[in-house]
Amino acid sequence: MSFWLESLGPIERRSPLPGDRDADVAIAGGGFTGLWTAYYLAKADPTLRIVILEAEFCGFGASGRNGGWASGLFPVSEAKLARTFGATAAKAMHTALADAVDEIGRTGIECDYAKGGVISLIRTPGQLRRAPQDALDADAARAICNASGVLGGVYSEHCAALHPAKLVRGLAAAVEQLGVTIHEGTRVRSLRRGEVVTEHGTVRAGTVVRALEGYTAELAGHRRELAPVYSLMIATEPLPAEVWDRIGLRRRETFSDERRMIIYGQRTADDRLAFGGRGAPYHFGSRVRPEFDRVPAVFGKLRHTVKELFGIDVPVAARWGGPLGIPRDWMPSVGLRDGVAWAGGYVGDGVAATNLAGRTLTDLILGRESELTALPWVGHRSRRWEPEPARWLGINGGLHGTALLDALDR
Template sequence: MGYAMTAPSFWLHSLGPVTPRSPLDGDRDVDVAIAGGGYTGLWTAYYLSQLAPHLSIAIVEAEYCGFGASGRNGGWASGLFPVPEAKLARRYGASRAAAMHAALAGAVDEVGRAAAAEGIDCDYAKGGTITLARTPAQLRRQQGSAGFVDAAEAAAMCGATGVLGGVYSPDCAALHPAKLVRGLASVVEARGVTIYEGTRVQRITRGQIVTDHGTLRAGTVVRALEGYTARLAGHRRALAPVYSLMIATEPLPESDWERIGLGRRETFADERHMVIYGQRTADDRLAFGGRGAPYHFGSRIEASYDRVPAVFDSLRDTLTEMFGIKPEIAYRWGGPLGIPRDWMPSVGLADGFGWAGGYVGDGVAAANLAGRTLADLIAGQESDRTTLPWVGHRSRRWEPEPIRWVGINAALHATSLRDVLERPRAS
């Protein structure tokens, strides 16, 4: 297999070695062919196999299920959506915008329900999420927001330094992402879905997925590649692969947790512009990540890009600054996520081609909703999901290089600078 991860995530490492499934061997005919063995592809197969059990379904995955973002993310099943509800309302109307956000909140619960129903122990804990305000500028942005809590309430949830307030949402669960994706793959396989691993998609054309091991011919083909979409011929400018990196500590002593809190395993962040995210794992580590790694020219994806020492050091220093601890870092990893040009995730089906993605890093619950929606569309079943604003949405393509490289990296630098300028100055 070509693309090998240099350092598996904490999540993947904790499950032990992978025994890959067999690759595709020659050409095959199925009813539905899915490119991508992550959450989106697997949830689509899961729900479609229930709605239309007569359909033959096959998934092709370049490495193994969960190799990409589904096995490396921060473990937030959240109701977050990259487009604010007010902006959605201006374009689609208030009722449809509210329906989109309600559906995402419901997806958080659906992930937990489905995992429990299928016996997938993925350390699911719905403690909500707290976004802290730790500078006056951050506090000003939060005041008046739904879910705003004062400094005492926020610090009681997450005992970071300098807490001035926060915004709490109940619509988030912490989980072990690799346990979820591995368990889901086993469940859909037991339902009769065929999974081919070690099989890289080269191109998707009408009625077929062409791979390095043969061709899957199908009445419906689905693209569910997220950050790896840019590797697909003809799709390089559909989603920009932007890297997010993570660290995980050794298990922390109880004395640290008495100060940090997160007793319900609330996920946490703060209101800085450059995204950070963290959770308390089931075995009492801090798993913590953030953006800031550069975008690579030509939407290139390489194993070496998963590791940026300066970003890892920054993440460690941020944990120390936030919690007054100097933890031993046990794991460091990263990977690409998919960003559409307008930051609007989408799901759809047209002329036998289905797609979903562009989650901008908030895909754990959104992929579940996307999979249920794709299953409805493929089965020809109308539902409340099939009328949501993201259904059928088409983002315009990213600019060609070098404009894309200059623009994305300039935006990353500007975001970092805004945070620097908002830090209180020493008197």
């Protein structure tokens, strides 16, 4: 498990589905997407019979092991959205995501929430040439995050650092208090209009919700829907005050830099450095296995990157990882069609997006037209990934190409 989950102590698992049953809404997946959907549905209509079906336990997947960024970031740029959907729709998408960051704080679920914003450091001449006109200069960027070789930075206020496992476990408890039934240890085998089939029985429901993100490829008929690509993390022991005085992040700003191979970090509430990045290989056939969570070479690169950024040889307390879901066009989506709803494909920026998705699915399921149901990601369908071996060659070729471009940039 992740450092976040282990920090909460032993996980007490809920009982599996005891057999066939009926419901109004059946949700496959006990992560943020499924839980937020249940949370807002139950608040909107307490009479609904809502059942969540989770293969392991709530928060086992990306929701309990991510970088702890609730950010207004979206994998598709506002400019690209504007070209496809128009400037008004593009702005509405990014405004809604920014509000989702605040909405998580408004729920009052205790999760070490600190809205300090996010800074992406500019550290090479090539990155500086690509920087937007409103980028911070070197002094202003170093005042937030004093890393090596800083030439500038791109700052946004629309991000909060948090403890993701506290949020997902607290959200699961809040959902149960609202009358939602959660069955853990219940793996979903297939779903279609009107029913979700599990290893322990079938739930018949008027609306079925697919909320499996990086594990979608394991669902029958969905192998090419989302590619499970791994992201790995490390966490240090608590660092001394003098180290943080030098690094900064005084308001617990989250941080990255402008390299193409994504890195991400935060200062935790107990003064650890939690740091992660992409770079682990995609596995043939969209396979997801526990052993893929640990790639020593990637962990070594993460530790080296921290040393290169901050000049510290960090004492690593934990190492972990897991898959996230990537659609073919990198465009997350939510929707409802013929009684089957879905949300996902967040490309690693899902903590705030799942909250927005849950509220959007609530409106769709209840048949309410709203500003949320008019957003450009609603009803979007990405084309499926290519069959193997083209998928394996393309994704891993892209990873190697990205790393090469970063090396040339340096």
